[in-house]
Every structure is written in structure tokens, then in C-alpha cells.
Amino acid sequence: MATTSLQEQCEESISLLTSRQINFLALDFDLTVIDIHTGGAWQGTAEELATHVRPLFKHLIIAACEANMSVAIVTFSPQVPMIRAVLQLLVPTYSPQIPIRGADRTWVYEGSGSQEGKQAHMASAVEEILSMRETTITRRSTLLIDDDANNIKVALSEGVRAIWLNPRDEGRLLGNIKELLE
Numbered sequence: 001m002a003t004t005s006l007q008e009q010c011e012e013s014i015s016l017l018t019s020r021q022i023n024f025l026a027l028d029f030d031l032t033v034i035d036i037h038t039g040g041a042w043q044g045t046a047e048e049l050a051t052h053v054r055p056l057f058k059h060l061i062i063a064a065c066e067a068n069m070s071v072a073i074v075t076f077s078p079q080v081p082m083i084r085a086v087l088q089l090l091v092p093t094y095s096p097q098i099p100i101r102g103a104d105r106t107w108v109y110e111g112s113g114s115q116e117g118k119q120a121h122m123a124s125a126v127e128e129i130l131s132m133r134e135t136t137i138t139r140r141s142t143l144l145i146d147d148d149a150n151n152i153k154v155a156l157s158e159g160v161r162a163i164w165l166n167p168r169d170e171g172r173l174l175g176n177i178k179e180l181l182e
């Protein structure tokens with residue numbers, strides 16, 4: 001039997017998500033998209049940080065964008081320009097359509113939704129996405145992936161779909177996506 005490449009596995013997971021009307025992927029950065037925690041104080045270059053991007057997430061982001069899903073980075077890190085530079089290196093074509101919401105005080109979410117966990121980050125990112133493209137994003141059409149269990153707990157309690165990423169075992173993510181939707 002031919003082995004399926006990581007790219008193909010990610011494309012399969014994304015098509016599973018879109019088949020269940022999930023059209024917005026909200027991704028944590030530290031210990032999720034990348035395999036280290038920068039503490040919001042990365043001193044190296046974007047090129048160096050980009051070497052820490054998990055291949056799984058590179059493929060997921062590309063597959064999601066190709067499938068016309070919306071993608072955002074939702075992080076407590078204040079280093080938004082650094083994360084933007086990593087996205088430019090990683091997915092230059094799609095970077096401009098991926099909002100980043102971090103702790104850089106450049107945005108305020110004034111809606112009535114929860115301010116806990118990553119809720120305000122996601123709500124604000126959705127506002128930007130809606131200004132860029134015609135789409136409808138709801139809590140049920142959103143999937144948050146984050147290694148911080150508290151953010152997952154808050155999202156789930158708010159009716160947002162969410163999957164905890166085990167930072168030491170990211171390979172389980174695709175299986176968990178499948179389980180979530182079964």
C-alpha cells in the first residue's frame with residue numbers, strides 16, 4: 001500500500017472539515033504552529049523562527065487556504081510583526097489573507113462576546129476576514145487548535161469547536177480532527 005504523504009493527509013483533514021461546514025481555522029502560534037514557546041520574546045530572525053514551524057501546520061494552512069477556508073493566527077504573543085514575517089516565509093501567497101491577533105494592542109474587540117481565552121482574538125480576526133471576503137463564520141463553523149487547555153475549555157464552553165494540540169505529539173491532531181467530526 002502506498003504511504004500517504006503528510007500533505008495528502010492534511011488535504012484529507014481539510015476536506016473533512018469543509019464537508020462539515022467548518023470554514024474558519026484559528027491557530028495558536030507558540031507550541032502549536034511552531035514547536036517551541038518563544039515567550040513572546042524571540043530574539044532571533046524570522047528565518048530562524050521559521051525553522052521551528054511544524055510541517056503539519058504548513059500543510060494544514062496551505063490546504064485550508066486552497067480549500068477557500070479562512071485562517072487566522074490567535075496568540076498571546078506581542079510579536080505580531082515577527083509572526084507576520086514567518087508567515088511571509090512560510091506561505092507568501094496566503095499570508096496577506098491570514099489575520100494575526102496578538103497581544104500587541106493594535107486591536108480591540110468591542111463585540112458582546114467573551115473576552116476570555118482566545119475568544120476576542122477570534123472575534124476580531126473574523127471582523128477582519130469579513131472586511132476582506134464575503135463569507136459567514138459562526139462559532140460552529142470555527143475550529144480553534146491550541147496547546148493551551150484553558151483556551152480550548154473556554155472555546156468549547158462558548159460553543160466554538162476546538163481541539164487541544166499535544167505539543168509533544170502533534171501527529172495525533174489529524175486523528176483528533178477525524179474523531180471530532182464522527
Ligand SMILES: [Mg+2]
Binds near residue numbers: 028146147
Ligand atoms: Mg501555545
